[in-house]
Amino acid sequence: MTLPSNIRNLAIIAHVDHGKTTLVDTLLRASGNFRENQHIDERAMDSMDLEKEKGITIKAKNTSVRWNDHIINIVDTPGHADFGGEVERVMKMVDGVLLVVDAYEGPQAQTRFVLKKALAQGLCPVVLVNKMDRPHVDPAKVHDQVLELFLELEANDDQFNAPFLYGSARAGWVSDSPDGEHHDMAFMLQKIVDHIPAPKAEIDGEFQMLVSNIDWDNFVGRVMLGKVNRGTVKIGDRMFLLGKEPGEAAKPFKVTKVFQYTGLGVIETAEGTAGDIIGVAGCEDVDIGQTIGGSATAEALPFVAIDPPTIEMQFSVNDGPLGGREGDHVTSRKIRDRLMKESKANVAIQVRDTDLAGVFAVSARGSMQIAVIVEQMRREGFEVCVSRPVAITKKDEKGHVLEPFETLWVESPEEYVGGIMKRLSARKGRIDDIKPHSHSTTIVATIPTRGIIGFEFELMNLTSGHGIFSHLFKEYAPHCGAMSTRTTGTLVSTESGEATGYALDTIQVRGKLFVAPGDPVYDGMLVGENPRTDDLPVNPTRSKQLTNFRAAGGDKGIQLTPPIRFSLERAIEYIAPDELVEATPKSIRLRKRTLDHQQRMREVKKMKDLAENT
Numbered sequence: 001m002t003l004p005s006n007i008r009n010l011a012i013i014a015h016v017d018h019g020k021t022t023l024v025d026t027l028l029r030a031s032g033n034f035r036e037n038q039h040i041d042e043r044a045m046d047s048m049d050l051e052k053e054k055g056i057t058i059k060a061k062n063t064s065v066r067w068n069d070h071i072i073n074i075v076d077t078p079g080h081a082d083f084g085g086e087v088e089r090v091m092k093m094v095d096g097v098l099l100v101v102d103a104y105e106g107p108q109a110q111t112r113f114v115l116k117k118a119l120a121q122g123l124c125p126v127v128l129v130n131k132m133d134r135p136h137v138d139p140a141k142v143h144d145q146v147l148e149l150f151l152e153l154e155a156n157d158d159q160f161n162a163p164f165l166y167g168s169a170r171a172g173w174v175s176d177s178p179d180g181e182h183h184d185m186a187f188m189l190q191k192i193v194d195h196i197p198a199p200k201a202e203i204d205g206e207f208q209m210l211v212s213n214i215d216w217d218n219f220v221g222r223v224m225l226g227k228v229n230r231g232t233v234k235i236g237d238r239m240f241l242l243g244k245e246p247g248e249a250a251k252p253f254k255v256t257k258v259f260q261y262t263g264l265g266v267i268e269t270a271e272g273t274a275g276d277i278i279g280v281a282g283c284e285d286v287d288i289g290q291t292i293g294g295s296a297t298a299e300a301l302p303f304v305a306i307d308p309p310t311i312e313m314q315f316s317v318n319d320g321p322l323g324g325r326e327g328d329h330v331t332s333r334k335i336r337d338r339l340m341k342e343s344k345a346n347v348a349i350q351v352r353d354t355d356l357a358g359v360f361a362v363s364a365r366g367s368m369q370i371a372v373i374v375e376q377m378r379r380e381g382f383e384v385c386v387s388r389p390v391a392i393t394k395k396d397e398k399g400h401v402l403e404p405f406e407t408l409w410v411e412s413p414e415e416y417v418g419g420i421m422k423r424l425s426a427r428k429g430r431i432d433d434i435k436p437h438s439h440s441t442t443i444v445a446t447i448p449t450r451g452i453i454g455f456e457f458e459l460m461n462l463t464s465g466h467g468i469f470s471h472l473f474k475e476y477a478p479h480c481g482a483m484s485t486r487t488t489g490t491l492v493s494t495e496s497g498e499a500t501g502y503a504l505d506t507i508q509v510r511g512k513l514f515v516a517p518g519d520p521v522y523d524g525m526l527v528g529e530n531p532r533t534d535d536l537p538v539n540p541t542r543s544k545q546l547t548n549f550r551a552a553g554g555d556k557g558i559q560l561t562p563p564i565r566f567s568l569e570r571a572i573e574y575i576a577p578d579e580l581v582e583a584t585p586k587s588i589r590l591r592k593r594t595l596d597h598q599q600r601m602r603e604v605k606k607m608k609d610l611a612e613n614t
Contacts, residue, residue, distance in 0.1 A: 096196030524595030
């Protein structure tokens with residue numbers, strides 16, 4: 001079997017904000033892929049506006065570095081646990097991983113999650129202890145922590161003896177020891193070539209490629225991305241898309257384009273060769289995980305198993321009084337088509353129709369993943385209402401309800417630990433371990449997935465922004481009972497119109513405001529937070545009655561506290577089960593599912609009567 005010796009395929013994996021994307025930028029510059037005077041945006045591989053705004057990687061992307069007659073294909077993978085599906089599917093495209101670890105923070109939960117997937121696939125790691133120019137770094141401790149993690153994740157001998165590099169991607173230097181000589185990034189490229197094996201691909205033989213990702217080109221439509229496992233492909237070749245299930249017939253198609261990835265661009269090429277990561281166009285009806293073969297009887301390649309989604313949210317048409325005023329796409333058909341398109345390109349997302357007309361259930365790994373879809377839809381001109389995330393439950397053989405549980409890591413200054421443990425207990429969390437460090441304390445807990453929903457913002461308030469947390473799916477276990485995650489009620493508008501300063505001045509003494517004077521409001525819209533647990537009906541549109549009499553001191557200026565403005569993720573995690581978030585291109589509003597005040601009162605009374613009778 002002849003192997004391609006000049007190709008290296010690797011994924012860069014790390015926790016959020018440990019420097020993956022910056023490192024890719026630096027390697028591209030070091031490889032000579034750009035002219036000296038060529039302008040490159042910082043974090044150039046973060047191509048989505050959302051990625052640049054949030055400072056995180058959402059979609060896995062690949063590029064190629066040409067260096068010393070070698071082609072080094074690099075996949076920049078997401079670091080947030082909610083986007084784990086993106087990570088898992090690229091593991092079939094690469095032969096090694098570059099593990100990036102912060103020299104101060106050490107390996108975090110997402111490092112553990114992605115590394116476990118990589119080691120299980122037999123991939124060879126190279127470790128970079130990054131951000132060595134930060135204050136208070138402890139590279140020796142981080143080195144030991146990484147080796148402990150390798151042991152815990154059952155790395156084999158070759159993986160355990162991975163080479164360690166130390167450096168700063170931002171400053172553009174690396175070394176083979178914490179105090180060693182600083183080299184430029186070409187030193188790292190040589191290490192990659194030396195330690196990451198060439199792809200296990202056969203140059204000769206019938207074409208075979210696993211579709212690991214799907215892209216879109218405005219001229220040719222869907223583009224199938226993957227690593228060529230065997231053979232070559234040229235424009236005009238007749239290929240077959242093999243069936244997903246045994247016995248399903250293969251679909252023939254003609255290759256219209258072949259793409260290669262170089263620098264930060266995509267170029268057309270005459271052919272794709274074994275071992276390279278390429279794009280192939282010519283077939284529209286394709287799903288991630290299918291195999292392209294040179295014949296209808298070719299063998300299908302196995303696809304890495306994707307962990308199941310653990311939360312579900314409902315998407316529905318915006319049926320509020322302000323619906324259709326700010327968006328271009330407002331019908332259920334448009335919303336359904338957009339969600340189905342998303343599920344085709346994202347294996348971690350599942351979409352299904354519900355019994356209710358115009359309501360679709362979307363399941364995923366975490367609420368942030370779904371919030372990103374909603375934000376993308378807003379920017380594309382959609383109006384949509386979304387519900388609070390709920391954990392996906394299932395039943396065991398005896399009919400007992402099981403719910404998903406996660407392992408949670410919370411890192412915080414020591415003085416906040418007591419308050420955090422109290423809130424974790426209220427969310428049905430069980431403390432497994434407490435690890436004190438020199439500058440902080442790590443709490444390890446097992447908690448139901450629904451207990452994590454909304455916890456991020458509670459943690460920020462508890463720790464004045466100093467606490468961070470990460471989580472990983474652990475198991476399905478018996479349901480642990482009722483849980484109260486929001487301890488406040490809401491101020492609900494009973495009228496429609498514009499909010500007035502006069503009315504809001506009287507309402508703000510009852511709680512925190514969500515709206516300002518001049519904002520449009522409607523019956524059933526949430527206009528504030530009630531410190532008590534019940535909902536309070538208010539009229540934010542009331543205006544002052546004008547008379548001919550002037551009261552002494554009665555005309556003093558109204559002073560309103562600035563309203564709370566919710567981000568989309570915050571709004572989704574804030575709402576209660578009987579509430580919705582109305583997301584439009586211009587606004588994010590919170591509302592009740594049932595808008596009419598009188599009807600809501602009847603429903604509440606009916607629920608109370610039902611509870612008393614049972």
